[in-house]
Amino acid sequence: GQSLEQPSEVTAVEGAIVQINCTYQTSGFYGLSWYQQHDGGAPTFLSYNGLDGLEETGRFSSFLSRSDSYGYLLLQELQMKDSASYFCAVRSGGYQKVTFGTGTKLQVIP
């Protein structure tokens, strides 16, 4: 089966940089995604890494190392609105099932 590990909570200061790590175990790996979910809202897609390396989208970047089964999400210039839960998700298997990690609750403080 699949397993994904993320820290449960992270606190960071407004304007700072924070990194949320994700390690995974799966077979038939295709890629790693990141999603943001505000309380009471739906998960929204942030990024996808199918190959090793860094993907940058504005203030958010995501990294993948397939050999280490590891990835991270980097959030720069943190804003209060970035307070949310962040999920890593692996796409794997013949039908490319998307399995989510347990989520990291990010709290941005002034």
Added chain:
Amino acid sequence: DTAVSQTPKYLVTQMGNDKSIKCEQNLGHDTMYWYKQDSKKFLKIMFSYNNKELIINETVPNRFSPKSPDKAHLNLHINSLELGDSAVYFCASSRTTSGVNTGELFFGEGSRLTVL
């Protein structure tokens, strides 16, 4: 125009009842999913359909029966509701091109089910 819409948004019902949740997407996607998010925020895949064909069926009790009348619609019917079924149920869709999924799921706003 909502991309993935679910109805109802809230459901409160008694144990033992039967209920349905409906989902529609207007994105032209060919794959649709049901996820369950429990009180600890864990998002667990339940089912996935590709072009109306069931392709993923996790170990979900057979009280849960999905149905996809066409590739834009995916419904979920739950029989004999139990307390443990209380959760938020999310519908999602994605696009597959030449057998490769693009890697992005679009979620509906969720249907919060409370079983009393």
